[in-house]
Amino acid sequence: MTGSSKSIQVEDLQNALAETIRQVREERDDKKRKKLILQISKYNSRINKIKSGKLLSRQTKRDLVAYSFIAPNFIGFCVFTLVPIIFAFALAFMKWDGSNPVSFEGLNNFKRLWGDTFFKAALKNTIIYCVGTVPLTMVASLAMAIILNQKVFGRGIFRTLAFFPYVASLVAITSVWKLLFHPSKGPVNNILYTFFHVSQENLPQWFSGSLCVISMILFSVWKYMGYYMVIYLAGLQGIPGELYEAASLDGAGTWNKFRYITWPQLSSTTFFVVVMLTINCFKIYDIAVMLAGGGSGELTVSATVLVYYIYQKAFIDWDLGYSSAVAMVLFLMVLIVTLIQFRGQARKEA
Amino acid sequence: MRSAHRKAIIRKIIVYVLLLIIAAVMITPFLWMFSAAIKSDREVFKINPFVFIPKDPKWSNYVNIWTKIPFAKFVENTFLLTIVVTCLQLLTSSFAAYSFAKLNFRHRNGLFLAYIATIAMPWQVYMVPQFILMRKMGLNDKLMAIICLQAFSAFGVFLMKQFYEGIPDDLCEAARIDGMSEYRIYSKVMLPLSKPALATLVIFTFVNTWNDYLGPLIYLKTQSKKTIQLGLKMFISQYSSDYGLIMAGSMLSLIPVLIIFLCFQKYFVEGVASTGLKG
Structure with missing residues (x-):
């Protein structure tokens, strides 16, 4: 079932690809041509993805693994260090007592x-x-x-x-x-x-x-x-x-x-x-x-x-x-x- | 020849005398603390003659401190905080550092820049906005606030990254070819190799969290949430003339840190030396 739906998808994409290639050949306007060529490469990569059965490219996968290593520390670091630092710079130009509205004070x-x-x-x-x-x-x-x-x-x-x-x-x-x-x-x-x-x-x-x-x-x-x-x-x-x-x-x-x-x-x-x-x-x-x-x-x-x-x-x-x-x-x-x-x-x- | 020999001996003597003076300066306050902790309030300041251990030592000071203030609660809080923070710090920093040192990914330099940019930023500069933020998150007067505050330092990431960069990339490469996932490489290859760096981080984090004063002072208001440092300070200002008790409490608060320090001493000295050189 999945196998046949996959092949149908690939077929559809290939048809669209062929159609776009034909359009490019006929198109004379440079800008439009570029757009179409971009479209072609997109179709190609999508076909490859479906054929190889992977949803994510290798690079993206590698990135995700790396981010999963960093995330625990980085999220904590962002919330409890980076945000307060930015906040501190802004606060130096404000007047605030912690509960009433903030007012801008300049220098x-x-x-x-x-x-x-x-x-x-x-x-x-x-x-x-x-x-x-x-x-x-x-x-x-x-x-x-x-x-x-x-x-x-x-x-x-x-x-x-x-x-x-x-x-x-x-x-x-x-x-x-x-x-x-x-x-x-x-x-x-x-x-x-x-x-x-x-x-x-x-x-x-x-x-x-x-x-x-x-x-x-x-x-x-x-x-x-x-x-x-x-x-x-x-x-x-x-x-x-x-x-x-x-x-x-x-x-x-x-x-x-x-x-x-x-x-x-x-x-x-x-x-x-x-x-x-x-x-x-x-x-x-x-x-x-x-x-x-x-x-x-x-x-x-x-x-x-x-x-x-x-x-x-x-x-x-x-x-x-x-x-x-x-x-x-x-x-x-x-x-x-x-x-x-x-x-x-x-x-x-x- | 003879005079050269004599000169060498004199030199040796001078060196040892200096060493003894240094050692005395370093250790006297601790010895005095130990001695005062078992004296009665009248004996504490007696200097002429000075006795190190009084005739009938008041070991009861070490017992009374537990009932005069909720010392057990303070100890429990401090241990809880220190252990959780140290574990979190070790885990998250070595995790992030592995990625920064050994993996290639998009935005690596950008993300690391965020860490670098905060080196020059003392915590005291942003402690106020941090407090406001934590209060918004409902963390005011919660031990959780101190955990959040201490557990994600840029320092840990730096220390570990520096160490991992000294481990050859080939090692990871070989493990990858063998089909190990990155998580396995981290836990089976890198982690066992990084014991010295981990030990250094343990000491720094443990000592810092155990001895921290300003952080708990800002966040922890309820008596039952206080740490040893806060509790001891409170006791000192309340009973400022119970010298024996103060000293006994101080002695007790030093013990865990000294034990940790003596256990990991070798790594600590190495760690300080290497962070110092690379700085």
């Missing part, structure tokens, strides 16, 4: 940023934090990597120890830090008081005022240097040993070996580390809230950071458009650093 949100002292403080603190954390972490992790790169006993254990702070949860370790650096009772201030004779009123208040950012920097260096150390270790292992041997023959000391071999050879690693560090510093939020935040996590002017302001404007004040404008500033900062990285990479590869 007003960005103009408002200009005169907002809390925003300026957040931006300033984020940048100070970044300027302090990036070089310190870089130097500390490089130094650690160089020490651990030598043949020392228990290297693996040290490497694991250095990683502990990185994997440990922030809430837990910040709570220890807050006790260790407790202004009146903490061991750190206690040592300062007992051994260095810092007077009671001069003891540093680690988590308030201008010292906040310093504490945040110290904490971040401690937490993240193990991670970057591993990246540096990989870089160090990529330096050919002959370079050092040759330098030894020339009588170069440790410092000169570092200066003329290690440092230049590590330049691309350092570049990567600095870029990653900078981007991560821009995103700081939890560290600030947990070290310097009050009971319900609110930050004062001296400890506020950009992401905190995004959070506060959106989820406390429900000023979604303005919050998105602040987010755009964060995005721009990260974008600039990323572009610098792309350019640096292109130059390295060229």
Whole structure:
């Protein structure tokens, strides 16, 4: 039954095909001819499909298999990442409280940023934090990597120890830090008081005022240097040993070996580390809230950071458009650093 | 000759002293946390003399934390979230990455561009619109929201794709000639080969989800939905002077992550090193 209906279909199509071919021969107008030729190829492919008994061509089939692999991730990614990103850009030019109608504001949100002292403080603190954390972490992790790169006993254990702070949860370790650096009772201030004779009123208040950012920097260096150390270790292992041997023959000391071999050879690693560090510093939020935040996590002017302001404007004040404008500033900062990285990479590869 | 030998010894000593200092800096807060967790509130800050393990250790802190706050519920929520997210992340990313790395299809570059374009986009930039969207979908205050948020990262796809590209195409070609379907090639050939990359992804995802704070803070409002991080933070602000209890809770919250880390440590270090170099 199906076999005969198939052959009838093929016959019909072939008749139509023959008819079209005849028309093409008679047709003189170029445009119409082209159309007809296209028609012919369509008939041909349809006949082939029916003859071979397949509804889909091989390429389409292959595409469908590939899409089925991608779909689970891509659909989730689209819905929960791509759409919100597009939404975020649009929102920066709107005024919306999440329930009432949206109104278009143009550049007003960005103009408002200009005169907002809390925003300026957040931006300033984020940048100070970044300027302090990036070089310190870089130097500390490089130094650690160089020490651990030598043949020392228990290297693996040290490497694991250095990683502990990185994997440990922030809430837990910040709570220890807050006790260790407790202004009146903490061991750190206690040592300062007992051994260095810092007077009671001069003891540093680690988590308030201008010292906040310093504490945040110290904490971040401690937490993240193990991670970057591993990246540096990989870089160090990529330096050919002959370079050092040759330098030894020339009588170069440790410092000169570092200066003329290690440092230049590590330049691309350092570049990567600095870029990653900078981007991560821009995103700081939890560290600030947990070290310097009050009971319900609110930050004062001296400890506020950009992401905190995004959070506060959106989820406390429900000023979604303005919050998105602040987010755009964060995005721009990260974008600039990323572009610098792309350019640096292109130059390295060229 | 002798002085050279002496110099080498001095050098060794300096290196070891530095190592000890680093190790001390790294580990002291953890040791202090352990010690404070079994002390009474009066003993916690005693420094002169400092005792590591007090005369009668208050192991009861580790018991009391479970009744003072619904700690068991927090642990359960966090485990559920972390396990589901890690499994989803592994499955969907390795699936998509296989396609991007080993299959030829229409719009491949276009689709991959969508992933690339979002690298430079910190989550914090679009967390607000994402929240609005999820609220529209009725996911506010649901654990499902955190799963949706964490499970489909571009990072996983990148990591896996990079790894698959290092596996020779001939292997897939040979399997195809043998008549294996793409799904079988993925599960029988690629997946077993990609254990190191999968282990790296497990650690990154597990640690990230377990330790995440801002995500749960935005979405999870009801007490019974909270994660360990949120619960612990809440406890700290409520009982800010119950130092022993705070430290005991903190200790407990670290254990799963440390176990996972120690199990997959080797892969983690390799993973960080390789993502770092290729960046």
